[in-house]
Amino acid sequence: MISMIKDKIAGFLKIVNSNVSGRVGFIVVAGFILISLIVAVGGYSVLPYNPIKQNVGPPFEPPTWKHFFGTDRVGRDLFSRVIYATPNALLISIMIIGSALLIGTLLGSFSAYQGAIIDDILMRITDLIFALPSLIMAIAISVTLGPGVINMMYALMIMWWPAYARMARGEALRVSQYDFIEAARAAGLSSSKIVLKHIIPNIMTTMIIYATIDFGQVIMVYAGLSYLGLSVQPPMPDWGAMVNSYQGYLLAAPWLPLFPGAVIALVVVGFGLLGDGVRDAIESHL
Amino acid sequence: MPSNLTCEPGDKETAEWAGDIIVDVKDLSVVYRSSLGNVRALDRVNIGIGKNKFVAVVGESGCGKSTLALSIIRLLPTPAEIVDGKILLKGKSLLELDDREMIAYRGTEIAMVFQEPLSSLNPVYTAGDQVAEAIAVRESRIKPSIDRVYSYDKPNLDHSPWRRFTSKLRRRGAYGEYADEVIETLKLVRIPDPEQVVNRYPFELSGGMRQRVMIAMALSERPSLLIADEPTSAIDVTTQAQVLKLMKNLMDEVKTSILFITHDLAVASQVADELAVMYAGDIVEFGTVYEIFSEPRHPYTKGLLSCIPSKFKDEEKLQSIPGTVFDLRTTPRGCKFAPRCPDAKDVCKKDKPALRRLSPSHFVACELP
Amino acid sequence: MGRLFYIAKRLFMAIFVFFGVALITFVLSNSLSDNPLVAWLGKAASMHPEIAQAYTERFHLNDPVYVRFYYYIVGILQGDFGFSWSRHTYVSEVIMKTLPNTIQIVFFAFLITLALGIPLGIISCRYYNKVPDYGIRAFYLAGISSPAFLIALLLLMIFSFYFRLLPTGGLISLGIPRPTTRTGFIILDSLLQRNWVAFGDTIRHVLMPSLALALGNFGYVVRVLRSSLLEVLQKNYIRTARAKGLGERSVFLKHALRNALMPVVTLASLILAWLMGSTLFVENIFSYPGIGQYLVQAIGYLDYAAIIGITLVFTTVVVVANLAADILYTILNPEIQL
Numbered sequence: 001m002i003s004m005i006k007d008k009i010a011g012f013l014k015i016v017n018s019n020v021s022g023r024v025g026f027i028v029v030a031g032f033i034l035i036s037l038i039v040a041v042g043g044y045s046v047l048p049y050n051p052i053k054q055n056v057g058p059p060f061e062p063p064t065w066k067h068f069f070g071t072d073r074v075g076r077d078l079f080s081r082v083i084y085a086t087p088n089a090l091l092i093s094i095m096i097i098g099s100a101l102l103i104g105t106l107l108g109s110f111s112a113y114q115g116a117i118i119d120d121i122l123m124r125i126t127d128l129i130f131a132l133p134s135l136i137m138a139i140a141i142s143v144t145l146g147p148g149v150i151n152m153m154y155a156l157m158i159m160w161w162p163a164y165a166r167m168a169r170g171e172a173l174r175v176s177q178y179d180f181i182e183a184a185r186a187a188g189l190s191s192s193k194i195v196l197k198h199i200i201p202n203i204m205t206t207m208i209i210y211a212t213i214d215f216g217q218v219i220m221v222y223a224g225l226s227y228l229g230l231s232v233q234p235p236m237p238d239w240g241a242m243v244n245s246y247q248g249y250l251l252a253a254p255w256l257p258l259f260p261g262a263v264i265a266l267v268v269v270g271f272g273l274l275g276d277g278v279r280d281a282i283e284s285h286l
Numbered sequence: 287m288p289s290n291l292t293c294e295p296g297d298k299e300t301a302e303w304a305g306d307i308i309v310d311v312k313d314l315s316v317v318y319r320s321s322l323g324n325v326r327a328l329d330r331v332n333i334g335i336g337k338n339k340f341v342a343v344v345g346e347s348g349c350g351k352s353t354l355a356l357s358i359i360r361l362l363p364t365p366a367e368i369v370d371g372k373i374l375l376k377g378k379s380l381l382e383l384d385d386r387e388m389i390a391y392r393g394t395e396i397a398m399v400f401q402e403p404l405s406s407l408n409p410v411y412t413a414g415d416q417v418a419e420a421i422a423v424r425e426s427r428i429k430p431s432i433d434r435v436y437s438y439d440k441p442n443l444d445h446s447p448w449r450r451f452t453s454k455l456r457r458r459g460a461y462g463e464y465a466d467e468v469i470e471t472l473k474l475v476r477i478p479d480p481e482q483v484v485n486r487y488p489f490e491l492s493g494g495m496r497q498r499v500m501i502a503m504a505l506s507e508r509p510s511l512l513i514a515d516e517p518t519s520a521i522d523v524t525t526q527a528q529v530l531k532l533m534k535n536l537m538d539e540v541k542t543s544i545l546f547i548t549h550d551l552a553v554a555s556q557v558a559d560e561l562a563v564m565y566a567g568d569i570v571e572f573g574t575v576y577e578i579f580s581e582p583r584h585p586y587t588k589g590l591l592s593c594i595p596s597k598f599k600d601e602e603k604l605q606s607i608p609g610t611v612f613d614l615r616t617t618p619r620g621c622k623f624a625p626r627c628p629d630a631k632d633v634c635k636k637d638k639p640a641l642r643r644l645s646p647s648h649f650v651a652c653e654l655p
Numbered sequence: 656m657g658r659l660f661y662i663a664k665r666l667f668m669a670i671f672v673f674f675g676v677a678l679i680t681f682v683l684s685n686s687l688s689d690n691p692l693v694a695w696l697g698k699a700a701s702m703h704p705e706i707a708q709a710y711t712e713r714f715h716l717n718d719p720v721y722v723r724f725y726y727y728i729v730g731i732l733q734g735d736f737g738f739s740w741s742r743h744t745y746v747s748e749v750i751m752k753t754l755p756n757t758i759q760i761v762f763f764a765f766l767i768t769l770a771l772g773i774p775l776g777i778i779s780c781r782y783y784n785k786v787p788d789y790g791i792r793a794f795y796l797a798g799i800s801s802p803a804f805l806i807a808l809l810l811l812m813i814f815s816f817y818f819r820l821l822p823t824g825g826l827i828s829l830g831i832p833r834p835t836t837r838t839g840f841i842i843l844d845s846l847l848q849r850n851w852v853a854f855g856d857t858i859r860h861v862l863m864p865s866l867a868l869a870l871g872n873f874g875y876v877v878r879v880l881r882s883s884l885l886e887v888l889q890k891n892y893i894r895t896a897r898a899k900g901l902g903e904r905s906v907f908l909k910h911a912l913r914n915a916l917m918p919v920v921t922l923a924s925l926i927l928a929w930l931m932g933s934t935l936f937v938e939n940i941f942s943y944p945g946i947g948q949y950l951v952q953a954i955g956y957l958d959y960a961a962i963i964g965i966t967l968v969f970t971t972v973v974v975v976a977n978l979a980a981d982i983l984y985t986i987l988n989p990e991i992q993l
Contacts, residue, residue, distance in 0.1 A: 124671075127668065127672070128671070128672055128675045131668075131669075131672040131970075131973070131974055131977060132672070132676060132970055132973070133928045133931055133932055133969055133970060133973050134928075134932070135932035135935070136931070136932065136950075136965075136966055136969045136970065137679075137966065137970075139950070139954065139962070139966070140680065140683060140962060140963065140966040141683065143954055143957070143959070143962055144683040144684070144686060144959075145686075216800065220800070220802055223802045224802060224803070224804075224932075224935075224936065227802070227804055227936065228935070228951060228954055229954070229955070230954070240802070240804075243802075243804055243805070243808075244804075247804070247808060247940065250808055250811065250812055250816075251812075251816055254812055257808055258805070258808065258809070258812075261801070261802060261804065261805030261808065262805065264801075264802050264805065265797065265800050265801040265802065265805055268800035268801075268802075269796055269797065269800040272796050272799070272800055273796070276792075276796075359898060361894055361897055361898060385903075386902075389897075389900055389901075389902055389903075390900070391900075392897065392898055392899065392900040393898065393899045393900025393901075394900055397898065397899075398895075398898040400891060400894065400895060400898075402891060405890065405891040405892065406891040406892055406894070406895045407892055407895065408892040408895075408896070408910055408914070409892070409914070409989070409990060410913060410914060410987070410988065410989055419896075419899065419901070419909075420899045420900075423899055423900045423901060424900075487989045487990070489989075489990055500895070503895075503899060504898075504899075507899075507900070
């Protein structure tokens with residue numbers, strides 16, 4: 001079991017490193033995850049300055065060696081704040097994609113296997129949710145439920161799972177054509193066992209690849225929602241919220257809104273490159 | 287039979303071609319480059335196609351027959367490269383032409399029909415549009431300009447009001463300007479009800495009809511040479527017979543030569559005048575159909591002929607040629623067929639046999655008497 | 656005839672979605688609070704008692720849920736989304752004033768997206784895996800990965816502050832005479848009334864927001880077109896077209912591009928959804944009086960009626976655009992017969 005996971009990881013690393021895009025993307029993403037873990041475990045002590053303490057430096061200090069990203073109006077170190085907000089982003093996106101993956105895969109593959117009415121219903125529901133602009137609906141739901149991270153996560157989870165369900169359904173349909181499914185049925189396995197033990201393991205690769213690429217999207221939407229003030233509440237630092245609160249200083253202290261925004265872009269680019277690299281590697285193998 | 291080959295009897299050097307030949311291929315070598323090695327698809331191939339002759343090239347998959355066809359019209363895919371040789375069309379060397387000049391030859395002098403008519407026809411244009419496009423190319427001679435091909439302004443023969451309404455959006459109606467010629471060409475290929483067919487999209491037509499449309503497109507420009515790359519392999523047998531008969535008739539009507547690629551010896555025998563047998567990138571035997579069938583000289587040809595199941599022979603097992611084609615990335619010494627040849631001698635393994643002339647029209651590349 | 660059925664099916668679907676959204680928004684507004692008055696009017700309930708009264712009557716807020724739902728739907732179909740207390744006027748009025756502005760920038764953004772995306776997609780394909788391809792990829796990747804507000808801020812900084820080229824925001828500068836409102840679209844109105852000063856000024860204001868929107872989205876077009884072109888160029892009918900003697904230009908434009916653009920049409924409705932999503936942030940940063948800015952402010956004020964109403968409008972626009980794209984696709988692709 002462990003060795004199988006090790007093999008899979010080794011295989012994954014090989015694919016990822018096979019082209020430039022994958023390599024760069026992987027470095028960025030790995031950095032992102034690493035930093036998140038370090039901060040999550042270490043807390044304030046791993047940061048150069050206390051992120052919520054004021055006046056650790058002169059106010060409105062442009063980026064220097066002492067303060068990489070400069071300081072804000074009350075003298076907080078921007079770099080520490082940005083880094084401190086990193087695990088948030090990672091955690092939230094993992095939660096959202098994880099749940100979307102779980103719900104979507106289960107629903108999609110069961111629906112594909114059972115077919116008929118259940119499938120129809122699922123298709124209608126996903127069609128409905130697909131037709132809605134996800135950001136707007138997420139906003140509406142978030143606002144209704146009230147500002148706060150948990151509510152935002154609920155909202156995003158609701159909007160996110162249909163894509164995975166659709167994907168899982170498509171893949172499950174494709175896999176169902178294979179003979180070994182027929183064999184399993186002939187052997188008397190129950191539907192749920194067939195789906196869980198035979199269909200899902202075979203579609204997992206595609207689903208996980210899709211999920212990896214999707215991380216970037218989640219982070220984008222999450223940044224947008226936090227910009228609107230619907231996610232993490234102050235004084236907890238959060239990239240999108242930071243951009244919003246600092247945007248008035250664009251002329252006087254441009255580093256304040258631009259650095260958090262740039263970090264968002266960087267992480268999303270990292271995932272995008274990783275996704276591109278993985279996709280290129282797989283396609284060239286075909 | 288006009289002579290396609292002149293050489294001294296017993297000459298071991300490569301034979302010379304001359305005569306009433308439309309397309310003359312000399313010492314053509316084509317290599318496919320890949321990261322796993324270079325594959326020699328054609329190894330110094332020589333063949334001549336005479337005026338108004340139906341020449342069939344027969345061989346198994348991978349022997350290079352399609353490559354030969356694509357080389358003449360110079361539509362080889364990217365990994366392929368012509369590394370040596372000459373191709374003469376009516377005396378003019380084709381390989382020395384640049385892209386612009388070659389484009390001028392395509393369609394007008396050399397036309398090609400492909401194996402799968404469904405994927406070879408553009409799905410978003412009607413049959414009429416595509417044939418009209420071919421005619422438009424001929425009309426504008428050397429450089430077909432976009433304006434010419436796009437000049438649609440004649441009334442619509444659409445049958446559905448929706449189609450008429452949306453035709454503006456889809457830029458249809460090329461056949462409007464060339465409507466008559468298109469209908470004439472479709473009649474030429476014996477398509478029933480051409481007025482209806484011009485409005486049909488490729489997916490709405492049957493396989494046989496699509497192939498006729500392809501042939502119509504190819505012949506509308508009255509080429510000197512029509513290359514057909516396994517045109518009947520994707521259609522059912524009855525339609526196949528019709529298409530073959532059509533091609534034979536057209537050859538006489540339009541006065542074109544046909545180069546017919548196929549893996550099916552029986553099909554070739556029905557329609558061809560002359561037959562070339564290919565193996566692993568070489569032409570191993572060439573002659574009239576009668577000569578090949580009555581006096582096959584190359585062991586491979588003999589093997590192929592014996593493989594054809596016949597109800598007139600009393601056999602219990604289907605015959606086959608033992609062994610397989612070697613890895614084409616290597617070029618073995620001597621005759622390429624030697625490993626599988628039941629009569630192989632030592633000399634066969636040492637030198638590659640050149641084409642030897644047995645009669646004015648019959649050539650074989652084999653050392654055996 | 657088959658095509659009409661297909662369109663009818665899509666239309667049906669669109670209506671279904673619309674009602675679905677209405678239902679969802681109704682459920683949402685209901686869950687805000689037990690007192691529907693509070694849900695709809697928030698603070699205004701106490702501030703404007705006469706409006707609260709009119710509201711209660713019109714929407715039957717004292718009756719059970721299903722009655723309320725019925726009148727809710729009736730209200731929507733008549734364009735009545737309730738009272739927006741943050742603006743002290745009816746939601747529908749504000750939307751009527753702001754939606755055209757948003758449509759202006761979204762329209763231009765769409766054009767710019769195509770004008771950037773299609774040529775770059777073609778170049779990317781021509782120079783497949785060579786330097787231009789990589790350069791373009793870096794460019795568009797930065798574009799689609801940057802959050803809309805970042806792009807907007809950057810553009811603002813560069814063009815307004817450093818180069819002083821374009822105005823910092825708003826729809827039209829203060830001293831400019833406005834055209835009388837005929838269509839609601841200032842650009843169109845000033846054009847029709849030959850008010851060139853206003854026209855030019857509005858264009859200058861509209862330019863940056865549109866550009867900000869487009870830069871964040873053109874990458875999708877490039878990506879899709881590039882892979883679609885690469886795939887189409889391998890197809891057999893391209894070989895046939897060449898064999899016919901067509902020049903490369905004809906082959907490319909008439910055969911390859913024509914087929915390769917079809918996935919882009921499908922993409923168009925997705926792009927519109929993205930543009931509408933991004934417009935929130937762009938309008939906010941440029942203080943552009945569009946429906947996006949209205950929404951952002953409504954969120955700040957917790958003006959639920961406005962939020963719900965805007966959500967409905969947004970969704971309707973997206974659904975209609977999807978439908979239009981579907982229909983366009985059936986026209987372009989003759990294989991859709993059903």
